[in-house]
Amino acid sequence: MNKVALITGAGRRFGYELAESLLNEGYTVFAHYNSSKQGVEKLEKSGAIGLQADFSDNQQIDQMVDAVLAQANHLDLLVNNASCFFNNDTVDQNDNALNAVYQVHAVAPYKLITGLSSLLAKANDGLVINITDIYSDRPSTDYIAYCGAKAALANMTQAFAKSLAPEVRVNAIQPGPILFLPEHDSAHKQQILEQTPLTVEGGLQPMIDTVRFLRDNTFLTGESIKVDGGRALKI
Structure with a gap:
């Protein structure tokens, strides 16, 4: 039976690299995106099925669930990876940003898991992996809403x-300094790495390796694995 995966936020960074890796393993991959269409178009050229949905809109989430139900008879892997990252000032000044934080990190994963649970149950060892954050355990005071939403996802796991x-x-991965954003300057990078015992940027491969570990170890459920170079020890 052909393996089937759905990855949210598959248009860039970890979601893109994971989707590409699973395609290379022979998976049928549903690659969700909101605005990162270019990355998903590349995945589609390798055989992925692109699905666009704005997770701030429940109707679009439901439509995406319906699209997967219509095209797949089982689902081996659901990775709730889609994310948005706003600080306190942004969500305090913009209710849409506040709503998006909870919609993307909590409401959408809830609706996807419940809506696709029948397909997951039809797979041989269906698996959900939620991408949470090391801040779901040790929240940052600068990103209170984001940390709260990720904590909700950790609890739902x-x-x-x-x-x-x-x-x-159902398991979770808590990433740390995996891949800095383009807007991160050298001072920010240095500060983060000084707080990380292994003192290096992790890259995306450790995340992909952890997905494979959770997939292949069939006696793990309800677990959360930190992939952070030990940074959670210092925050």
Whole structure:
């Protein structure tokens, strides 16, 4: 039976690299994007099925669920990776930003897991991986809404692990300084790496390796793995 995966936020960074890796392994990949169309167009050339949805709109989430239900008879892997990152000032001044933080990190994963649980149960060892954050345990005071939304996703990871067992496993990955953003200057990078025991930017491969570990170890559910070079020890 052909393996099928759905990756949200697949148009860039980790989502893109994971989608490409799974395509190379022979998966059928549903690649969700909101605005990063160029990356998904590249994935489509390799056989991915692109799905556009703005997760701030529940109707679009439901339509995406319906699209997957119509095109797949099982789902081996759901990776809730889509993200948005706003500081306190942004969400305090813009209700749309505040709404997006919780929609993208909590509401959308909830609706995707519940809406696709029947397909996950039809797979041989269906698996959900939620990408949370090391800040879901140790919140930053500069990104309170973001940390709260990621904490909600972390809590849902454990709740769904209990409710969907034994047919479906649900785990989480908590990334740290994996890949700096273009807007991060050298001073910011140095500060973060000084707070990271392994003192290096992790890159995307450790994240992909952790997805494979969670996939291949079929006796893990309800777990959360930090991929952060030890940074959570210092924040």
